[in-house]
Amino acid sequence: MKVLSGAALLAGAFLSCSVDAAASQAFTWKNVRIGGGGGFIPGIVFNPSRKGLAYARADIGGAYRLNSDDSWTPLLDSVNNSNWHNWGVDALATDPVDTDRVYLAVGMYTNDWDPNVGSILRSTDQGATWAETKLPFKVGGNMPGRGIGERLAVDPNSNNIVYFGARSGHGLWKSTDYGVTWNNVTAFKWTGTYFQNASSSYTSDPVGIAWITFDTTTGSSGSATPRIFVGVVDDGQSVFKSEDGGVTWAWVAGEPQYGFIPHRGVLAPADKTLYVSYANGVGPYDGTNGTVHKYNITSGVWTDISPTSLASTYYGYGGLSVDLQRPGTLMVAALNAWWPDEIMWRSTDHGTTWSPIWAWDGYPNLDFYYSYDISEAPWLQDNTSTAQFLSRVGWMVESLSIDPFDSNHWLYGTGATIYGSHDLLNWDTEHNVTIKSLAYGIEETAAEALLVVPGGAPLLSAVGDIGGFLHWDLDTAPAQAFHTPTYGTTHDLDYAGNNPANVVRTGESSTAIQIATSGNYGLTWSPYYGASLSIGPGKVAYSANSDSILLMSDTNGPLISKYSATFSAVPTLPSGAAIASDKRNGTVFYGGSAGSFYTSSDTGVTFTMTAALGSSTMVNQIRVHPTVAGDVWASTDTGLFHSTNYGHTFTQIGSGVTAGYSFALGAASTSTGYPVIYGFFTVDTVTALFKTEDAGLNWAMISDATHGFASSSANVVGADMATYGRVFVGTNGRGIFYGAPSGALPPVTVTGTKTSSSTLVTSSGSTLLTSTSSKVVTTSQTSSGSSSSKATSTTSTSQKMTATSTSSSSTATGTSSAYGQCGGSSYAGPTLCPSGYTCTYSNPYYSQCLQSS
Numbered sequence: 086m087k088v089l090s091g092a093a094l095l096a097g098a099f100l101s102c103s104v105d106a107a108a109s110q111a112f113t114w115k116n117v118r119i120g121g122g123g124g125f126i127p128g129i130v131f132n133p134s135r136k137g138l139a140y141a142r143a144d145i146g147g148a149y150r151l152n153s154d155d156s157w158t159p160l161l162d163s164v165n166n167s168n169w170h171n172w173g174v175d176a177l178a179t180d181p182v183d184t185d186r187v188y189l190a191v192g193m194y195t196n197d198w199d200p201n202v203g204s205i206l207r208s209t210d211q212g213a214t215w216a217e218t219k220l221p222f223k224v225g226g227n228m229p230g231r232g233i234g235e236r237l238a239v240d241p242n243s244n245n246i247v248y249f250g251a252r253s254g255h256g257l258w259k260s261t262d263y264g265v266t267w268n269n270v271t272a273f274k275w276t277g278t279y280f281q282n283a284s285s286s287y288t289s290d291p292v293g294i295a296w297i298t299f300d301t302t303t304g305s306s307g308s309a310t311p312r313i314f315v316g317v318v319d320d321g322q323s324v325f326k327s328e329d330g331g332v333t334w335a336w337v338a339g340e341p342q343y344g345f346i347p348h349r350g351v352l353a354p355a356d357k358t359l360y361v362s363y364a365n366g367v368g369p370y371d372g373t374n375g376t377v378h379k380y381n382i383t384s385g386v387w388t389d390i391s392p393t394s395l396a397s398t399y400y401g402y403g404g405l406s407v408d409l410q411r412p413g414t415l416m417v418a419a420l421n422a423w424w425p426d427e428i429m430w431r432s433t434d435h436g437t438t439w440s441p442i443w444a445w446d447g448y449p450n451l452d453f454y455y456s457y458d459i460s461e462a463p464w465l466q467d468n469t470s471t472a473q474f475l476s477r478v479g480w481m482v483e484s485l486s487i488d489p490f491d492s493n494h495w496l497y498g499t500g501a502t503i504y505g506s507h508d509l510l511n512w513d514t515e516h517n518v519t520i521k522s523l524a525y526g527i528e529e530t531a532a533e534a535l536l537v538v539p540g541g542a543p544l545l546s547a548v549g550d551i552g553g554f555l556h557w558d559l560d561t562a563p564a565q566a567f568h569t570p571t572y573g574t575t576h577d578l579d580y581a582g583n584n585p586a587n588v589v590r591t592g593e594s595s596t597a598i599q600i601a602t603s604g605n606y607g608l609t610w611s612p613y614y615g616a617s618l619s620i621g622p623g624k625v626a627y628s629a630n631s632d633s634i635l636l637m638s639d640t641n642g643p644l645i646s647k648y649s650a651t652f653s654a655v656p657t658l659p660s661g662a663a664i665a666s667d668k669r670n671g672t673v674f675y676g677g678s679a680g681s682f683y684t685s686s687d688t689g690v691t692f693t694m695t696a697a698l699g700s701s702t703m704v705n706q707i708r709v710h711p712t713v714a715g716d717v718w719a720s721t722d723t724g725l726f727h728s729t730n731y732g733h734t735f736t737q738i739g740s741g742v743t744a745g746y747s748f749a750l751g752a753a754s755t756s757t758g759y760p761v762i763y764g765f766f767t768v769d770t771v772t773a774l775f776k777t778e779d780a781g782l783n784w785a786m787i788s789d790a791t792h793g794f795a796s797s798s799a800n801v802v803g804a805d806m807a808t809y810g811r812v813f814v815g816t817n818g819r820g821i822f823y824g825a826p827s828g829a830l831p832p833v834t835v836t837g838t839k840t841s842s843s844t845l846v847t848s849s850g851s852t853l854l855t856s857t858s859s860k861v862v863t864t865s866q867t868s869s870g871s872s873s874s875k876a877t878s879t880t881s882t883s884q885k886m887t888a889t890s891t892s893s894s895s896t897a898t899g900t901s902s903a904y905g906q907c908g909g910s911s912y913a914g915p916t917l918c919p920s921g922y923t924c925t926y927s928n929p930y931y932s933q934c935l936q937s938s
């Protein structure tokens with residue numbers, strides 16, 4: 086593909102897409118700051134030899150390196166549509182000898198959701214650039230058991246040797262050339278037989294090898310470390326060792342046999358001890374029983390050192406770390422102690438005694454041995470929550486790391502953020518430490534929809550697992566997620582074109598009506614009473630005059646409601662169709678399905694098929710001109726189509742545009758120009774983010790070598806009709822980005838101005854919010870300057886993926902118990918509560934039966 090310089094492009098020299106090349110234009114990209122990470126952190130790994138060097142991995146959003154100021158730098162932003170699944174990071178290893186080397190095992194799914202084999206990525210510059218070796222099997226960064234580990238490890242005596250433990254029965258693999266080539270360790274026979282549940286291809290794949298831990302007290306520099314421990318995901322024998330550098334292997338005799346999975350195996354070199362955390366599930370959501378054991382390597386004796394006895398535990402154990410500076414000091418976390426909160430413990434006597442992060446002080450009182458600081462992501466706590474106990478320590482704690490050079494510094498990953506502090510030794514002195522969200526720079530949300538409402542805040546987002554946000558300020562973490570009603574995952578947003586203060590959102594909840602409306606641009610919300618609790622969320626369109634809502638429910642199909650009347654079915658529109666509302670004509674809705682376009686001119690009651698979209702077999706998105714009635718666009722599996730007569734006839738845009746995914750219309754460069762179209766398209770065989778300034782005649786690629794945005798079909802696009810150049814990209818795991826042409830950066834605040842008296846005045850002059858914050862939002866953009874890539878190209882087809890977790894829909898009937906679980910992502914149990922108790926949302930993974938107030 087021919088690439089023109091940005092300067093030439095700005096002068097207007099676009100290539101026509103009828104020629105066999107599309108142009109490109111340099112854009113500056115930056116994350117919209119949500120802060121706090123916003124998703125699961127399955128692994129945090131400190132380098133044991135280089136002070137301050139640490140990495141974190143995400144399950145669907147790449148990996149990050151820690152900076153000295155506690156912020157994190159993303160390392161896989163080069164990943165684009167061709168290698169999208171490299172954002173799934175199943176394991177990470179930092180080289181203890183040549184500390185600039187770092188390795189990742191990447192790939193998204195081992196079942197049929199991902200057709201591609203996995204890879205080992207290797208870097209010699211701490212992740213700034215990568216080289217890639219494909220493996221002969223899949224890797225599953227977003228599969229069950231992704232928080233165990235690390236299943237990738239570098240030999241501390243001979244760092245050319247790297248081990249990787251595969252999933253799916255493929256066993257233990259070894260490289261002797263710094264990760265370039267890999268061979269099966271056939272002498273290691275235990276490939277791991279455990280899988281979660283035979284009911285689906287996602288849960289039925291064997292999770293494989295759990296972790297590889299070298300005994301650094303054996304061997305000498307320059308030759309392979311003799312003693313290596315390997316944990317295997319098996320409910321029988323599960324910890325094995327070699328004494329001869331991996332030539333022969335045997336079970337570590339005396340290992341406890343409770344049917345538990347070893348999540349972490351951590352060596353304490355000073356006392357020649359291997360500590361192992363066990364749980365009766367593979368994680369990240371399960372586990373109700375487990376132990377912590379230590380293995381005295383010298384004596385060969387295993388000892389149960391569990392903080393909670395087998396008889397009375399209701400959780401297994403995950404995160405585990407030793408303080409390398411202080412022999413005998415270690416910490417362990419319950420994998421999932423859902424109630425009253427996650428719990429973790431610290432011992433300074435080799436696990437003989439433990440002190441907890443909180444303790445009961447006569448029910449219902451708790452003593453908290455911590456202060457809690459979420460100043461970098463205040464939304465981590467919903468300030469309208471009615472839960473009896475707030476979940477602050479977290480959940481899904483599989484990663485827990487004490488800095489090997491600084492006993493005061495610790496970090497741990499939860500389902501929503503990274504917590505930690507620089508005062509850990511206070512645990513031992515005054516038994517009170519800080520738990521602070523320390524994930525600045527990590528943005529790992531999966532966005533499902535983006536909306537810029539004319540006259541409203543700069544952006545509204547619909548986000549997986551943590552709901553979504555009204556973003557006053559693109560560079561500051563929002564104070565709260567959307568709430569009342571609170572949704573775990575928000576699926577979609579729309580506004581009414583003629584009354585844009587009216588906004589609708591739809592998302593998942595096991596306790597609240599799954600559609601809500603706002604009359605003030607998304608500031609406050611009410612449940613939409615045209616829906617009952619049994620109406621599932623989906624895609625949504627708001628009629629231009631804000632009297633009707635068209636819902637394409639994932640579970641109930643197409644539904645229409647006018648003036649808050651009960652939703653009724655729309656049999657003339659196919660289930661699953663893409664939908665949109667005309668932004669000017671109050672009676673018109675649009676639909677698209679299987680290559681056909683549908684129009685309703687009776688406010689969504691009936692639809693008529695009005696046009697065929699060429700040879701398309703799938704309509705991906707419909708977008709409507711914000712100010713011109715009847716001007717509508719549809720992206721499909723064969724390209725982009727435009728109608729100016731309410732969808733009665735369409736023109737297919739340029740022969741070079743052969744597929745289209747999410748797109749949006751933004752401000753034109755001149756007051757009379759047609760809106761700029763931004764979106765993920767295949768143009769001249771390249772699938773990437775493009776823009777067109779002339780309604781599809783000429784195209785320029787605006788993603789680039791350092792901002793690839795991974796899967797084009799999974800991303801969502803938003804654009805701003807008030808500010809030329811402003812475009813938003815919501816990714817499937819790397820948060821939300823905003824961009825503008827390089828060298829022409831508009832200020833951050835777009836349609837509203839926040840005055841020094843903390844009032845947001847919209848462009849239409851109405852006062853939208855009086856805030857307690859006094860921040861004035863007119864900072865300018867800077868380049869995000871992330872890494873470039875040397876990764877080898879791979880070819881793949883992209884496909885729409887589930888976000889960070891499997892579906893939350895529960896099919897179980899029956900009643901839960903008092904204080905029992907009644908909802909949550911991947912929860913399949915009863916959702917009703919006993920009389921006198923109400924199912925109360927606690928976090929995306931857990932709703933609980935609490936006493937009704």
Ligand SMILES: *[C@@H]1O[C@H](CO)[C@@H](O)[C@H](O)[C@H]1NC(C)=O
Nearest residue numbers: 254255256269271273274276
């Ligand atoms: C690797 O070796 C293990 C153990 O011998 C074997 O079960 C597995 O099938 C092998 N995997 C591949 C991909 O060769």
Ligand SMILES: *[C@@H]1O[C@H](CO)[C@@H](O)[C@H](O)[C@H]1NC(C)=O
Nearest residue numbers: 281282283284285288896913
């Ligand atoms: C396996 O999954 C099915 C379907 O979700 C569920 O009904 C069953 O209880 C699960 N089995 C176990 C052992 O979790």
Ligand SMILES: *[C@@H]1O[C@H](CO)[C@@H](O)[C@H](O)[C@H]1NC(C)=O
Nearest residue numbers: 356357358381382383384435
């Ligand atoms: C491990 O066992 C050996 C031999 O019994 C003993 O000398 C040593 O103190 C034990 N180590 C620890 C940390 O208890």
Ligand SMILES: *[C@@H]1O[C@H](CO)[C@@H](O)[C@H](O)[C@H]1NC(C)=O
Nearest residue numbers: 343374375395396397398399
């Ligand atoms: C945990 O598992 C052990 C071993 O199977 C069992 O003895 C114990 O009763 C279990 N604990 C609970 C609380 O169920």
Ligand SMILES: *[C@@H]1O[C@H](CO)[C@@H](O)[C@H](O)[C@H]1NC(C)=O
Nearest residue numbers: 452453454455456457517518
């Ligand atoms: C620990 O410190 C925090 C913050 O000062 C305080 O709220 C908490 O009560 C303290 N915990 C105990 C047990 O004193």
Ligand SMILES: *[C@@H]1O[C@H](CO)[C@@H](O)[C@H](O)[C@H]1NC(C)=O
Nearest residue numbers: 463467468469564565856857
């Ligand atoms: C919750 O936080 C928001 C945003 O800071 C604030 O406007 C609101 O008043 C708070 N609500 C409660 C109940 O504290």
Ligand SMILES: *[C@@H]1O[C@H](CO)[C@@H](O)[C@H](O)[C@H]1NC(C)=O
Nearest residue numbers: 670671672673685686714731
């Ligand atoms: C809205 O669209 C319908 C259907 O095309 C048309 O009959 C009607 O005249 C339009 N209304 C306005 C106000 O333009």
Ligand SMILES: *[C@@H]1O[C@H](CO)[C@@H](O)[C@H](O)[C@H]1NC(C)=O
Nearest residue numbers: 165167771773874876877878
């Ligand atoms: C996508 O990334 C691959 C691998 O780095 C690279 O070869 C290719 O040129 C990139 N494609 C686009 C459209 O940027």
